[in-house]
Ligand SMILES: NC(=O)C1=CN([C@@H]2O[C@H](COP(=O)(O)OP(=O)(O)OC[C@H]3O[C@@H](n4cnc5c(N)ncnc54)[C@H](OP(=O)(O)O)[C@@H]3O)[C@@H](O)[C@H]2O)C=CC1
């Protein structure tokens with residue numbers, strides 16, 4: 042991550058750096074001091090530096106530092122730049138994304154099985170990490186604590202004489218050993234011994250105290266105790282796997298007592314993975330749902346449990362959405378799924394290509410190679426006169442249905458899809474893979490889903506929750522975008538928090554070429570250091586034309602162009618590198634891809650070629 046400064050609010054220092062004034066850079070061209078010195082900036086801190094800092098156990102942390110409120114804790118967490126994958130579900134809330142709010146039932150949650158309070162996944166992390174003492178209202182505590190209570194086991198409790206103040210001491214669950222059910226103690230009648238996993242204690246020495254003060258304004262202060270480690274020895278997922286929290290289980294219980302089958306509740310939960318994960322339910326099982334309703338079922342043996350309306354039991358699949366004879370779906374009032382094979386697929390699912398795509402293989406990334414820069418594929422659709430749209434700002438369909446499936450297949454084979462801001466403004470694209478089997482389209486998690494990357498040096502993209510990329514991310518059908526900006530970009534903190542909340546981010550690049558354009562090796566290096574091993578660059582005209590220039594051809598591995606049988610005319614957006622003269626000054630071809638293969642696909646022809654010289658790194 043050393044090549045990229047995580048986004049900050051714009052400051053005069055950042056502007057100075059953008060205009061080339063002296064600012065000490067590291068060997069990668071990064072102006073570190075901008076983020077580190079500026080007040081009020083969201084600074085990028087390398088992961089290892091944060092860990093080093095955490096190793097030092099501040100003595101008496103709970104007394105030395107005044108407690109901050111939840112808002113402050115969230116802001117600090119964001120400043121430390123470590124929010125990557127915790128989508129908010131507050132897209133429709135008009136107030137600040139960072140401001141914790143007490144739960145309210147909005148239109149969305151009225152239809153949802155979840156009752157997640159705002160910013161839940163981030164607040165769970167704050168309450169898991171307890172980096173700094175925090176003071177929150179009793180109402181906030183009671184709202185959020187049930188969603189994190191799986192981490193903590195109460196050790197002891199003290200109450201003040203007047204009864205206004207209670208102090209509870211908790212230890213991390215992994216500090217406590219677990220045993221098999223005692224063989225010597227008789228089990229209550231009808232009860233089988235629990236298959237409890239035996240766990241040695243002492244795995245984590247994290248301890249906190251929770252001081253509850255009840256008065257005119259009731260507050261709760263949460264802080265590490267002096268003897269505690271400064272960090273857990275594991276992450277939050279680990280605990281979520283070991284035990285489910287009671288906030289999540291309460292949602293399941295509430296649905297159970299309506300008389301629904303546990304498997305139907307489980308299916309409905311899985312249909313909203315964003316909220317499920319945010320509530321700590323990544324590892325929820327149907328047995329968990331069954332267990333939480335067991336007591337109610339014993340008390341109500343006459344109730345015949347049923348699936349939710351519009352759902353039914355199907356052998357081999359369990360509970361699934363019912364299909365009408367005509368293929369339509371009652372439950373979601375969806376259009377028939379294009380692929381028609383599974384009732385659970387969203388309506389925009391594309392069938393996996395049934396025609397051979399092996400002609401692409403030599404041009405695709407080989408992720409086992411160790412490389413400094415990602416594999417770069419340029420892939421776009423062009424007319425016969427090398428135009429990619431009818432005019433700037435206008436989306437133009439050039440790929441036929443087969444070529445479209447091929448493009449989505451190509452997306453699935455790359456870690457990231459990159460476009461310029463001109464394209465995002467023109468097309469408002471999804472940039473996800475919608476093939477059946479991809480995450481959100483029948484596949485697990487974000488399987489096959491590439492990371493959208495938008496090059497937007499000045500921060501012109503008015504990114505908002507209704508953008509397709511963010512909607513796609515919220516719906517679990519793709520990843521949230523990373524936006525590549527230059528140091529001068531004006532990124533206000535709310536926008537930053539919003540994007541981070543969806544799991545996206547801003548990457549600030551400070552390497553320029555002589556025309557004050559971002560240098561592509563800087564962008565590619567930043568992506569590589571974020572773990573991106575392959576990137577498919579789709580457009581638009583400015584980005585593609587620039588990358589086909591000699592300055593960059595050593596970074597481009599393959600080019601895959603879908604040629605459409607049409608002329609878009611001179612007003613179109615063209616793809617064309619700068620002209621080239623030979624040594625005698627005579628015009629020469631600007632670029633000749635090698636190992637070229639032409640393959641007809643429906644009404645299109647696909648041109649595949651290689652660009653980078655074979656021996657370059
Ligand atoms: N047929 C197809 O396959 C495709 C077609 N398209 C079409 O292309 C059109 C958009 O193309 P175009 O308008 O050229 O926009 P682009 O998507 O190429 O974006 C151009 C902008 O990106 C930023 N940018 C690009 N490279 C750099 C760099 N090296 N340094 C700094 N900034 C950079 C600049 O932003 P700034 O101006 O802020 O400095 C620039 O103006 C649309 O009509 C779209 O539909 C797009 C993709 C595929």
Ligand SMILES: Nc1nc(O)c(N)c(N[C@@H]2O[C@H](COP(=O)(O)O)[C@@H](O)[C@H]2O)n1
Pocket residue numbers: 420421422436437438439440444445448460464465468469470471472473579580603
């Ligand atoms: N392969 C291809 N063929 C075309 O005809 C196109 N117009 C494009 N455009 C690119 O695809 C993006 C749209 O993606 P979503 O379908 O919204 O996911 C668009 O922004 C261009 O990058 N590509």
